[in-house]
Amino acid sequence: MKALMSVGALVGVLGLLMLIGMIFGVVPSNTVRLVEGYMPMQVLSELAVFVAGFTGLSYLANSMGMAFPRFWQGVLFWTFVQMYLKFRIYPPIPFSVRAMYGVVSFVAVFMWVSANEEDWKKFRQPILNVLDANTGFHKALRTMYLILVPLLIGGFSFVTMKPSVDEPIELRTVHPAPPASTKVHGKTYTLQTSQNPYRVNLEGKYDQAYSNKLIVEQGMGRLMAPNANPWDEKAEGYLKYVREGGEIFFQNCHFCHGDNLNGRGLHAFAFNPIPANFTDPGTIAQLQETFIFWRVAKGGIGLPNEGFPWASVMPPWEQHLTTDEIWKVILFEYWHTGYYPRTWD
Amino acid sequence: MSKFRVNVKASPLLGAALSALLISASAVGIGHAGDLPEGFAKGELAPAPPADMIEAGKRVYFTKCVWCHGVDGAGDGPGADRLWPRPRNFNQGTFKIRHTASGELPLFNYNEKTPGSGKNDLFDTVTHGLPGSAMPPWEGILTEEQRIQVLSFVTTQLVKDRKFTDKQSETQTILQLGTIKPAEATEDSVKKGAQLIVDKKCIECHGVEGRGDGNAFNLKDDWGFSIQPANWHKCWNFRGSRQDPYNVRNIFRTFSTGVNGTPMPSFADSTSVEDRWNIANFVNSLCERDEEGKPLGIDPLTDKPKINFVVPSAPVEGEISNDPENEMWKKQGRRYVAMGGQITHKPRNFVNRIDDIWVKSLYNEKSVVYLIQWDDRTKSIAEGKLPWAPTQVNVENFGVKEQAPKTGEEGSIASAQNNYAVYNDAIAFQFPIKWQEIPAPFKPRYLFGDAKFNADILKWEADGSLRSFKGTGWDQDFEERDDFEEKVKLLKSEWKDGRWTVMISRPLKGNKDDYDEYTRFDIGKYIPMVFFAWDGHNGDAGRKMAVSAFYYTILQPPIPQEVYIYPAVIAVGVVFLEGWMLTRRANKKKGKVL
Known part of the structure; x- marks a missing residue:
């Protein structure tokens, strides 16, 4: 038990040191990289490791007779969660969201320290001690609090009231509802019934099961499946169209959506909204192929207002590409990310 | 000569592979080799990667790399013709960022997987990418194993003219960066560096102020493509910055080893280690910093400075000075505005040579003034009169065309650089007219507004003109507004040592108090703002330009x-x-x- 707890304590100390390093900018916050797509799981497991670490720490302190008062445990844990959210997570979470998490974690800590009568007593004892000020130390502490609290609250309200020039927060819908049909190059496509004419098997029939077998493999790197090289001279049908789509992608789209389709192309840093990250499971993996067709063909300017058509630099690709080229690019995007287009059923 | 020491001791217990590595560091070395440049030591060639690794790398290459670097690694993939710098042609074995002496192959060892070890140049390049080019960092996308695999494939199969393992023809003279102690960036060191860049003729190419504006027209790489000298003020665009742009070691390395395939030589033979540090410290000191002299915050997602989308304008009493060095301007903080190519409508601008501008603003009771500064290696003023009217937006018929997707090297964008017809450098910004009636977050479109919500555009061109336009859509010609033009003022426009400084004043409102025709500036309100920039030597005109995202400008109210x-x-x-x-x-x- 003790050995286990010691390991826990060690993990806790290491983790804390790292977080403190990040807060003071000594340790870069990307030391342990947050991997795209796995971030929520990673954050949860990191927090779990921290909790285990803290349990170990408090157990060890207890057994060494240096028990940590329950009050400070509560306060420190809450502070820790706040620091973790602020300094570990990237891209940064806005203050308003962190405040929400702050309240939730406050309630959680409160429930923890007030779980039973004895714990609750232990928790509030230090507070009462200061209020009663029976010893000289507590008296000094109480005087300090009496002066500090009004000053802090006054200062805080001054800072909030001072006119600031923060960026206004504007919420944009990334995937707005599509229209029922869209007209591209003179032809009307009903989104529910249209199909990618290049997602075909060797007989030339629309066959998603066939193409699904040839997309890149999921997992780190997302490499092409063995024997499914679009650059093979003998590649025909679906794989040949994938290559043609890739050529169009790397002549037109990668400038923003990036060489790995992760939305980090050459020009991406300048634009807001940022280009979509197709490797994120929340973009093309969640959408039907015809939805993508509509978005690609009509571009940013064709979005409904909730998609901020005035700010998006996504070209209406019908101005640059033929319908066939658009379908091929879409084919390539699914191939390269290893996702299946969602189907209507 | 023996300023550095290699503290590596070979141990018989280590595996063969590992000791091969160590030998590369300790052999000959110890700083007394007669004709080696200071700070370098002889190394051994790394062992050839095993066949299965090469085979595995082929799979990585044809999934990720082939699209730009091409089937034979000749840098001629489908994406190549619209890129500048062009993707690397691997065939000659010419690589830019190395720890090895000028002309030598870079370090590549399939056993060395620690990023930043300084023992695996190609691995670091793939890991961190080459900022300022289309080569992205592959860390977090490809595993270390996959990165090593693809390099095994590239170095053995696609480098065709040279052989990484050929002891007859190849040598490795390695910069011992890990063991050389950097000289502190003291005032004295920086000052010496400032003198050295004149003595060593760095300024001939990099310019007096290091903005890369020296010999900007005549430089070509080994393949005959135009290239431009680095701008020392944008260290985040240094190819060798390894996602750590303010790290002086990167500059020291590039200066010591040179950039193969380009006119940038190695200065190792002619410059002592100490002087190299002085130069590196000076160059590093030029990179843009904040008001307190601290490095700018770099966004790890983009490897560029972090962006704040608000351009605040501070109140001043009385006249606003037209001197950027005036106290009132110096007090006001500047904002970094990122610029991307206009890639939405034809003619698209795949290569924008202006990738950021710096903006400050002040206002008094009558006008608001914007001070805009940006780096442009070339001062461009069109010869003669432009064939189109200033209001004309659709100038494709006059030869302003976008790069065709597939042209081959001859017709590629890299070949076209510096051969374009020269138009005016220009800067413009737009505000919505009647923004008071448009509920946030609605805005007129970023590209010259739209039919419903018009944009108030001010455009300055290097021929000295400052014009006021109304924009009604991306493909609609501007409407010129002479009556307003009398009220806008060009306070300053100057090109000096690779940088434009333009100061533009406009009234807070039109003639009357209404806001139907001209943007009226109300204090304390967020007013959307978009910037446009043209580099005349890039053939920029019309919609071929650089463009920013939406920013907000706000006249900061005095504190109530x-x-x-x-x-x-x-x-x-x-x-x-x-x-x-x-x-x-x-x-x-x-x-x-x-």
């Missing part, structure tokens, strides 16, 4: 009195609350519970 009063009132209230709590507690203890 309530801001001082209310917090004081609140603090007093808290004091009363404390008194009440203490009394209550005291009563409770005495048993007088109420």
